[in-house]
Amino acid sequence: MYRKPVFLLFVSFILSALSACQNTAPNTNQTAVNTNQNQTASKEIPNRKWWKEAVVYQIYPRSFKDTNGDGIGDLKGITEKLDYIKSLGIDAVWLNPIFSSPNDDMGYDVSDYRNIMKEFGTMEDFDVMLKGFHERGIKVVLDLVANHSSDEHFWFQEAKKSRDNPYRDYYHWWNEEDGKPPKRVSFFDPEGDGWQYEPNTKSYYLHYFSDKQPDLNWENPKLREEMYSMMKFWFDKGVDGFRMDVIHFISKDKPFREIPAEFNGDFGKFYGSGPKLHDYIQEMNREVLSKYDVMTLGEAGATKEDAHKFVDEERRELNMIYHYEGVNLGYLPDSKKIIDPKGWKLSDFKDIYTKWDTNFAEKGWNTVYLGNHDQPRMVTRWGNDSPEFREVSSKMLTTFLLTQRATPYYYFGDELGMNNIKFDKIEDYKDIESINWYKQIKAEGGDLTQFLESQKIAARDNGRTPFQWNATANAGFSTGTPWLKVNPNYEKLNAEAQEKDENSVLNYFRKLVKFRKENPILIYGKYTLLDRENEDVYSYTRELDGKKFLVLLNFKPKESEAKTGLDLSKAKVLMSNYADAAASEKLKPYQAVILEITN
Numbered sequence: 001m002y003r004k005p006v007f008l009l010f011v012s013f014i015l016s017a018l019s020a021c022q023n024t025a026p027n028t029n030q031t032a033v034n035t036n037q038n039q040t041a042s043k044e045i046p047n048r049k050w051w052k053e054a055v056v057y058q059i060y061p062r063s064f065k066d067t068n069g070d071g072i073g074d075l076k077g078i079t080e081k082l083d084y085i086k087s088l089g090i091d092a093v094w095l096n097p098i099f100s101s102p103n104d105d106m107g108y109d110v111s112d113y114r115n116i117m118k119e120f121g122t123m124e125d126f127d128v129m130l131k132g133f134h135e136r137g138i139k140v141v142l143d144l145v146a147n148h149s150s151d152e153h154f155w156f157q158e159a160k161k162s163r164d165n166p167y168r169d170y171y172h173w174w175n176e177e178d179g180k181p182p183k184r185v186s187f188f189d190p191e192g193d194g195w196q197y198e199p200n201t202k203s204y205y206l207h208y209f210s211d212k213q214p215d216l217n218w219e220n221p222k223l224r225e226e227m228y229s230m231m232k233f234w235f236d237k238g239v240d241g242f243r244m245d246v247i248h249f250i251s252k253d254k255p256f257r258e259i260p261a262e263f264n265g266d267f268g269k270f271y272g273s274g275p276k277l278h279d280y281i282q283e284m285n286r287e288v289l290s291k292y293d294v295m296t297l298g299e300a301g302a303t304k305e306d307a308h309k310f311v312d313e314e315r316r317e318l319n320m321i322y323h324y325e326g327v328n329l330g331y332l333p334d335s336k337k338i339i340d341p342k343g344w345k346l347s348d349f350k351d352i353y354t355k356w357d358t359n360f361a362e363k364g365w366n367t368v369y370l371g372n373h374d375q376p377r378m379v380t381r382w383g384n385d386s387p388e389f390r391e392v393s394s395k396m397l398t399t400f401l402l403t404q405r406a407t408p409y410y411y412f413g414d415e416l417g418m419n420n421i422k423f424d425k426i427e428d429y430k431d432i433e434s435i436n437w438y439k440q441i442k443a444e445g446g447d448l449t450q451f452l453e454s455q456k457i458a459a460r461d462n463g464r465t466p467f468q469w470n471a472t473a474n475a476g477f478s479t480g481t482p483w484l485k486v487n488p489n490y491e492k493l494n495a496e497a498q499e500k501d502e503n504s505v506l507n508y509f510r511k512l513v514k515f516r517k518e519n520p521i522l523i524y525g526k527y528t529l530l531d532r533e534n535e536d537v538y539s540y541t542r543e544l545d546g547k548k549f550l551v552l553l554n555f556k557p558k559e560s561e562a563k564t565g566l567d568l569s570k571a572k573v574l575m576s577n578y579a580d581a582a583a584s585e586k587l588k589p590y591q592a593v594i595l596e597i598t599n
């Protein structure tokens with residue numbers, strides 16, 4: 001059970017007294033903030049956990065900071081920026097894969113799980129970085145890519161030598177003499193074929209992703225042992241957790257049968273329902289996770305019901321998972337992220353996030369994100385990246401993320417309001433997903449113009465462009481040629497400029513992180529959706545210990561009105577992305593307000 005130590009209470013008291021003084025000054029800046037809210041003693045909240053209270057900042061190392069001029073971000077770059085990361089007020093970082101890799105899928109194809117990707121540096125660099133984070137009280141979560149390895153991994157190199165090689169069973173094979181294997185779909189194969197022929201041993205191997213990402217055979221206890229011992233290797237170094245890549249895919253439907261009709265088109269669901277999935281995760285928990293004080297986040301794209309199997313405490317599996325329902329809204333069904341010309345409805349958006357909140361209201365714990373390395377920039381996709389509204393809508397989305405009953409996973413660069421680069425031509429893309437879909441559509445004689453237009457909104461590379469540090473060449477990211485183009489708006493949109501501006505997107509993020517941490521109501525308080533049918537404004541309350549906050553978010557570039565049915569006459573504005581915000585249901589374009597409701 002977590003209690004605030006007495007000296008912290010004292011510090012909080014002093015801080016709140018100070019901020020109360022500051023708040024007597026007239027509010028002339030653009031951001032209304034009142035941090036003097038949290039200090040009333042709250043009743044014991046059951047089952048508090050640091051990872052429930054954390055704000056997790058995701059770093060895509062390749063694009064964060066390059067220190068040796070090769071155009072690729074590196075671990076030394078992260079170390080160089082530790083104070084910046086600390087200044088955000090976040091509690092943990094999740095780093096995309098940093099292990100040895102030929103980078104067919106940017107690190108999600110690991111060729112050595114116990115070494116650092118040469119472009120990123122050395123193990124010594126890693127140790128220095130880890131120590132630097134820990135000295136600043138920041139936890140470090142790595143990415144576990146357990147469903148597949150690289151074809152350049154030693155295990156696979158051995159496995160394809162002969163059918164009786166000791167490593168053969170580390171992967172899934174189908175012998176040529178047994179005929180064509182039953183259809184399996186690959187997400188990154190130009191023909192969409194999940195089986196790749198391997199001539200030396202006259203057999204096919206399974207790859208749900210690219211043919212350089214052969215799927216590992218979790219049915220083999222030796223493979224599982226290897227995985228567990230590798231995880232221990234990192235935990236023994238002091239790593240604080242893992243985000244687990246497509247972990248719902250590790251158990252295969254063996255012996256491979258035809259994909260049942262009900263899964264046609266929904267292959268992800270079929271792949272994600274492997275019969276031994278939860279046995280493996282429970283074993284992993286027994287063998288490894290339970291022995292350390294670490295956190296786990298599964299990328300599990302699960303249904304509501306499946307989600308509980310991963311995270312309910314008594315099952316002893318993982319702490320949290322994340323789903324794709326929110327981020328998939330607004331694409332045509334079963335398409336290559338082709339934008340639905342009808343757009344997306346705010347009521348659908350509310351329904352998804354409300355459903356997931358309700359799902360964990362009694363049991364388990366929720367997560368929330370709008371951006372990550374598989375997504376475009378959140379402001380382009382869910383806000384408005386025009387010069388007029390980019391900043392204000394970024395702040396509005398940040399308000400959404402930091403006021404949900406869920407652990408927020410906040411993607412690097414979103415704290416600056418970085419937006420999509422929107423490449424015109426396929427040659428600018430580096431991501432296997434975009435390149436592969438382009439090839440597929442071309443081969444099918446499909447509509448490439450429509451695809452490229454949709455990619456300007458949807459492509460993953462939009463979220464992977466280098467971090468914009470300052471207005472010098474390449475946004476201060478690198479002195480060489482960046483591996484992926486820098487967004488040309490860096491001269492105006494960069495961290496250095498925003499440091500100097502009290503009302504910047506960056507400083508709004510910092511204030512909101514602090515505000516969330518000071519107000520447990522925003523972490524643990526009950527969530528209630530109001531005014532569901534409103535297609536302009538998303539409104540909800542958060543309640544804890546007789547306290548009630550109301551969050552109003554205008555998702556439209558126009559003045560809009562909420563209809564919450566609440567009496568706001570005595571409500572107090574705690575936070576807003578506009579100066580001198582009023583306690584009103586009338587909202588300015590993309591306005592976000594957090595109110596305290598008092599009767």
Ligand code: GLC
Pocket residue numbers: 105108145209245246299373374
């Ligand atoms: C996950 C990762 C994604 C990667 C894929 C294959 O979805 O987030 O970036 O391409 O798995 O590893």
Ligand code: CA
Pocket residue numbers: 066067068069070071072073074119
């Ligand atoms: Ca570098």
